[in-house]
Amino acid sequence: MSVQERKQRERAERERLIVATARELAEHQGWDAVTTRRLAERIEYSQPVLYSHFRGKREIIGAVALDGATEMAAALRTAASAGDGPRARVTALARAYLGFAARNPAVYDAMFELDGGLAFAHEDTPQPLKDAFSALLETLGEVAGDGVHPGLFTELFWAALHGLATLTRAGRLPPEHTEARVELLVNRLAIT
Known part of the structure; x- marks a missing residue:
């Protein structure tokens, strides 16, 4: 391995450490607790090293979001592949989301x-x-219905899931009715 390859590998490892540490700190204490100073202390690097990877908290949030999107996509595909039939796949996808x-x-x-x-x-x-x-589209496109644009249907279904997720988390919707909401959403929107 060349010196350049080693440096690139070390840089990538530091970047993963920064993102993982930001994510952990945010999950335990909220995003307000994620500062470059606290991250630098936790990863035991100086703030200038942190800034050599990210220009600031906004870019760190973006990196966490990209990692999360990768994880979510994998979870959705796994859940949808386990369902037997379009409606079961959509229900599994909604639960996974x-x-x-x-x-x-x-x-x-x-x-x-x-x-x-x-x-x-x-x-x-x-x-x-x-x-x-x-x-989302891979599964939801199956149940959009004739004459309905699959992308628009997916956006609508996603918006409904996002609303359920955020309103439940904010305490605006009682969590004990989540399964009933999922069934209602699937039954009303998913055409099979």
Whole structure:
């Protein structure tokens, strides 16, 4: 291994450490607790080293969001592949989405609530975000119904899931009715 390759590997490892530490800190103490000073202390590097990887908290949030999108896409595809039939796949996908949001609130916030400097629904949208949407579209496109644009249907279904996730987490919707909401959403929107 050349010196350059070793330096690139070490840089990538430091970057992963920064992102993982930010994510852990945010999940335990909230995003307000994530500062470059605290991250530098936790990873035992100076703030200038941290700034050599990220220009600031916004870019760190973006990196956490991209990691989260990759994880969400994998979880959605796994859940949807386990279902027997289109409706069962959609139900499994909805449960997986809501479960991911509930288990990873800081990551979910990084993906959808905070400004991580990421473009959505544009040509320059980062690939992990496109993959997460595609994971929804692959299953939801099956149940959109005749004459309904699968992408628009997926956006609508995603918006409903996002609303359920955020309103439940905020205490606006009682969590004990989540399963009934999922069934109602699938029954009303998923045409098979």
